Amino acid sequence: MNFVQPNDLVRVLPEIVLAGFAILVMVLDPFVSSGRKSTLGWLALVGVAAAAYSTSWTSLSPGTAFNGNVSADEFSMYFTLLFLFVAGLTLLGSVHYLERDGINHAEYYSLVLMATLGMCFMAASTELIMIFLGLEISSISTYILAGFKRSNAQSNEASLKYFLLGSFATAFFLYGIAFVYGISGSTNLTDLNVHLARSTGWASMTSVALLLMFVGLGFKVSAVPFQIWTPDVYQGAPAPVTAFLSVGPKAAAFAVVLRVFLVGFAGVSSLSFWLIWISALLTMSLGNLAALWQSNVKRFLAYSSIAHAGYVLVGIAAALAPGALNITRAEATSSVLFYLAAYALMNVGVFILIAHLAGPGERYTNVDDFVGFGFERPGAAACLAVFMFSLAGIPTMAGFFAKFYVFRAAIHSNLIGLTIIALLNSVVSVYYYLRLVVVMYMREGKSEASHVDMPASLGIAMAASLFGIFYLGLLPGSFLDLANLAANRLP
Amino acid sequence: MNQPFAHFLTVLTFLPLAGAVSIAFIRPDAASRIRWVALLYSVAALVLAMLAFFSFDSSRAGFQFTEVVPWINSPAISYSVGMDGLSLLLVLLSAFLTPLSILASWKSIHSRPKEFYLFLMALEAGMIGVFVSLDLFLFFLFWEVMLIPMYFLIGVWGHERRVYAAVKFILYTMVGSALMLVGILYLFKVTGTFDLQIILSELPGLWPSLPGSAQTWLFLAFFLAFAIKVPMFPFHTWLPDAHVEAPTAGSVILAGVLLKMGTYGMLRFCLPLFPQAARDFAPIISVLAIIGILYGALVAMVQPDMKKLVAYSSVAHMGFVVLGIFAFNINGIEGAIYQMCSHGVSTGALFLLVGMLYDRRHTRLITEFGGLATSIPLFSTFFLIVTLSSLGLPVLNGFVGEFLIIVGAFHVKAAYGALAAVGVVLAAVYLLWMYQRVFFGEVTNSKNKDLPDIDAREKFILVVLVLVILWMGVYPNPLLRRIDTTTAQVIQRVSAGTAQMAGGTAVKIGGPAQ
Amino acid sequence: MPILFYIFGALVILAALGVVLQRTPVYSALSLIVVLCALAVEYLLLGAEFIAVIQVIVYAGAIMVLFVLVIMLLNARREVPSSRSRMAGWLGAPLLAAFLFEMLYAVWDYLPAESANWPAARPAGPAPIGHLLFQNYVLPFEVTSVLVLVAVLGAVVLAKKEL
Amino acid sequence: MMETLLLLMLCPPLVGAALNGILGRRFSRGTVSAIGCGASGLSMVFALAAALNLMSHSGTADYFYNSYFTWIQSGNFTADFALYYDRLTLVMTCTVTVVAFLIHLYSRGYMEHEGGTYRFFTYLNLFLFMMLTLVTAANFPLMFVGWEGVGLCSYLLIGFYFPRKSASDAGKKAFIVTRIGDIGFTLGIALIFWTFGAVDFHTVFHYAAGMGMHEKEGVFTAICLLLFLGAVGKSAQLPLYVWLPDAMEGPTPVSALIHAATMVTAGVYMVARTSILFAHAPAALEVVSAIGCLTAFFAATIALCQNDLKRMLAYSTISQLGYMFVGCGVGVFAAGIFHLMTHAFFKSLLFLAAGSVMHGLNGELDMRKMGGLRHKMPTTHLTFLVATLAISGVPFLSGFFSKDQILAGAYLGPLGHPWIYWLATLTAGMTAFYMFRGLFMTFYGESRLDHDLEHHAHESSSQMTVPLITLAFFSIVAGYVGLPHPLDGLSNFLEPVFAPAQALLKSAFPESNSSAMSEVTLMGFSLGAAALGIGLAWWFYLKSPQIPARIAASLGGLYELLLHKYYVDEIYNALIVRPIRVVSEKVLWPAIDAGLIDGLGVNGPAARAMDAGGVLRRIQSGNLRSYAAWVLLGAVAWLGYILFVH
């Protein structure tokens, strides 16, 4: 008997391609001289492109694969492409960075591909063990990446903290899986849903399972109070890694959150709704308020990414809101998907830009290092300003529509109070985003930040993310349709 | 269709933006070329605005020059623009003040002229966009986008405390617009569209199916945003800071146009959309407006800084506008609209003048001056005329609006009219006192002795302004007639909405109480 | 049979306490090995023979050897008492107690009856497990290989002296 | 015809002002004054032509009305640029243009040595235009234009010597204080609009005339009181008179034209113009006469002790304006207007003569430093004497007739009252006293001039004396237009204007028969008062000049009080001006604006947000064990929440 159907393979084709290229990079490593490792970076980029291209085959035969363990549908495809985009941008931002800081090793590129692979599985799996494995692959890869500057104590520290806390949280997540298994006798989310719909009792056990999974996932998306690791790790990790870290695993975890709470635990959505509601409130408030004090760019962006997770949680709360119609739910889900895409554009862009501007060894990451930068390097500064405005949610940029859609969904689900708080939060956030703009343009002085011209790779990445930011900011319609399509795949 | 040519408003709105783009392609050190390009585009926009003014059919109700292009499918957002009398006047005002601001900055902006004019042009596009948008979303978009150039204008080319002022400006405004966004989204939830005209026609029928307090909260959400922009007491404290720190052109645009967006919003959205709530809140708002009038005047009186004085005077003057709007009668509202324009011109002119003075002496402290009428007589004369227009002297522009507002407010409550009239006296107090201290007396400070009087460029700016001031004061009819239908519609909606809510009791609006 | 479970259960807890309370990492590691072995017995009692064997061979054997090796390599001595975490110092114990209480509460709520009506144990030798693994769980299995690859890569890149 | 004439009357001053204002700096002094005088002369010519035109068409229409263009229109509110010309307007325009023309002529000489002549003539012409607008306006808003316009010119002219702080202070004060009155005018217009649905005279008056007595009396009273508040400000009545004495800081021709003859009488004109409204509001009329009477008396008492020639004349003006209001207030509007006219002549003459004295004495105004000038300035002396006689009510000069009519009305008029009469008569006596005191101190007795001035003192040129003589002529003869029988008396002339109001009042207050006997008696009293005043002045200031000092010493406090003008300025300052300023400076701005709103309301939340952030970021201690504890805390809290709370 055949354990594996040909279709199964097509449906995980992007992952296979990624794995293949990851291995290829390692295999070719010994044949590339140490000064030219960047070639491997470009090879990895080709891998990403190939994986992205392979999704077109996958899309021809949508459906579940491997006994329903994974599902190749619009939802997973959306995320796959998102992860590939993030990986691509990260690679573009990394090539020059690694060279500059003397850590240009093949393993880096390979690990990025592997992590992407893990994230793809997280988004595509409909079964908890596969999700767990995907999570572990992406986590372990990123643990390593965070500590990739082996000689840098902060990088080590970030890596270790991320690793220990990540494992700690994973243990909770896994325990949650165990309880789900205990309740339903299966780790398949659809089964769980069916089971919960059939049996009314055992509420406490369900709650425990839900809670434990939320601890694990909340850790990954950095929802309060599980956000605790984020600032240290984002600050300590090499900036391109932070770029990757702040978007990829987070988006993947959100994909899982959507699947777990909207599919698996759909029957107890009133429970998860309040959980997410309060969590959203705390997350965005803490992120924004604490960011007010930060003087390190990477650290304040870390807090900002916490705040953004809060906004996404608002969208999820909208999807879970009691009494929300199916159409509202789909709208909320699609707003979350849209938000993640916009967030990816902004955050990856800004971190890889900072990686470049901070100079060798990331020496200049303090806000004050950018005094007067605006008119010294108009191009780079303008990019940075656009990222800031977009993160702050100023119209004509992606960040605005992202928030707009999320808030629209929230209003449709009658979460008016939460929306108002979210909007006030985004006003607070304007303050610290603009701080960088203020420093760059409105203060007199000589900046410390790197005056080296942007390498071509970074230039491409910037062009791509800026184009994306304005495209989503001006003509978000078609992309939102895509997100809608993906969202409708979630029952 | 009396549209002069296809896509008229689109061209008008985006022409300045095209100017900004053109400027982006000029070398940064070609300052003079940049200035001329900016001037050219802004004058072209002015010409178009005047074209709109003349081809506007004031007898027709509703919006003219309309253009609707679907923009985003879900949610359905369309690029929908159009003009009624109210927008027409404000667009004209924006298009009028921008070239003047450019001229005024001709010699005073030395650093980074490219970015400066670029932002100025972008700002103009944003302003016009706000006034012509007929889609709530589009409106909100322009409303927010416009903050950025202004933020930079204040923050980069401003004075000592520019950063504080710029940040305060943007945060203050954003708090308001955040709530407005909630209101807009709620309206969308209820009506399923952002199209203002559809919302206007459908909303009245929907109120019964909504929670009773919905209208109140929606009104407040919109109103707060506008009240901050106006700014109404007690939301006014961003204004003095922003005005004082902004460069001249920034102050001119800020006072001349940006403040009007608040009152524009009230007329365009708050009153027609939420008539019942508007009436319910009218007493409180009127009282706040009057407090603003008196308070602004009193605080203006003791300001040591001329720009700050003018800023607080704006608080007072805009209080008049709000008072007129919430009188809900023809006189009040037409007066308010007229006052918006005339305040734009006079206060804009005042800021230009203070800016010219600043160019000469690099200070705005009143105590630094004295006796300027002796050393720069021509300048003093222009300053006097503008001062008089600002304090509402008949035959000059300020009078018409203020007088109509007082007449309108008097009908609502005699005390409103009386207190507003007290505000007129106070305006004379602070303006004339300032004028006296700056221009009269002996020249005590030797630095003031040999100041150059105005040059040809400045003279041109001031003559244009004075002509407009006179024209608006002597022959306001062309402007007033163009807002008749708008006013009538607003009033009709307010009264209809009330009648409906109050179970058919008609409320008498306007007209003599014979 | 139950008595065996409780005996080894107690052993598990005692050894785990040892892991937690020992200040010297090597002692902790040894205690952990005891925990793992005792757990293997529990698995056996619960009808998971194959896993019990894996537990001893892979876990107690391979993984713990790695731990001990690193402890030796880094010469990890008795830890120096330091208390820079007020949060953990003051709230740690109450939080742990509360967590345990809540979880036990939930579990007891879920399983009120003391009845132990287990279904008959399925044979859990290598054959049925292998069958299941390569039939239903072939993808996870393959994916674990990627995981291991990542781990190898990571270990190399981080721990190697020179790259 | 008429519409053109009126425009022709209005335009020359405007054109003159524009010419001088825009180009005046490049013109020679001669050109400037020629334009100025020419404009006012033309205006006078057309004013007279318009008068003749109206008279020749008398009978066909009571008034002429023409709208030139729509000025403000909003809903029902329509204010056209429209002119209204009836006999009242005729009297006003003729008086204004004649006096103005003469003063323009006079100014040529007076301003000979001053700088900025072009400014002076610009303002003066502009003033004339505004004043004519005021009196010819056909609706309230347009009248308000003139009203504010003259105020503006007054402001500019008072502050003509702007380097002097007292001058610019005075100008500002004049503008602001009259503007306080304008609150009333503005609101009055608003109330008129909401009552009648219109603001133009013929509609409003038509409605009002058609209404019965006591109909809507409350509204009428409100309207009239509001309008009168405007008049109080403009015509310097209690309690808003304080600006007028200070206004003497301006050049003397200005004081003569604006602050004696024309602008300050605008209030009287307004009350007369709206007589029909006032007739509906007897209570308001009573307020008018009471205020007028009190002001007349009050200002006269201050004038008694003034040593500054122009200030004395200013208080005298206030006092005389009070008279006019008494006339209007008691219901004899024609008498008020009559006095307005005669007063315009003799008071402007007084000022011009004083200006001539000043001119001759290098600007000296303190009468204590004058004396005996009649020899050095014979013409000035003579004309001053004529005017003094006229204002004192000496028979057969203009003041006698007009004042007598008012006094008679105060006793016998529809709303007359004995105490008003007696107070007015007393005031008449005081007027005679202080005017002659001024005359004697200036022109008679020993010279008290400084040595330098002694030589400098000279008679003014003919440019100045000719207008003086002309005005003296008018001061004598102007009274005769008012004589009831020999000529067609002014009262009869104005009959068509005031008839409706008179009729209404007559019906409401059937007056006691005005027998010739009692009128003569009353005349006797007033003559007696004047004689007494003149006599006392002669005794005090010519016969035994030491007496005033003794009286001053014996009265002590009272004298001080009068000398310091009852400390009204100081009281206003302490009660109104300073508190407003202190509250604004010490409370509103720092405490409310910066403290409460910005501090608590704006920066407060911002600071709280920062504080909150400061606390929250402490969670991020960097310690891994704490982090784990936080994660655990989250788990415990959430679990507790969903197990026990949810």
Add this chain to the structure above:
Amino acid sequence: MVPLSHVLALSLILFVLGAAGFIFRRNIITIFMCIELMLNAVNLAFIAFARQHGQLDGQLYVFFVIVVAAAEAAVGLAIIIALYRNKESLGVDDLDSMKM
């Protein structure tokens, strides 16, 4: 047979002890071992539930978890070695170069 709840209680106690070790131990390696304790607690639960449901799947999950634990151990210990090279310390309280 023992009741399921007792097995779960054992698992829970083990889990909490692991967490306690994470919070109270200062040595990084010990902390890491405590995580292993937690994973074993989960494994016990899996086995118990598998027995409860009469399935083998749960045991398979344990198999996967052991693989993951092995991978984590390899990487984690590598990280610890890398850190030790830079810091010369295994004290967890020394890791606070980034805070607030």
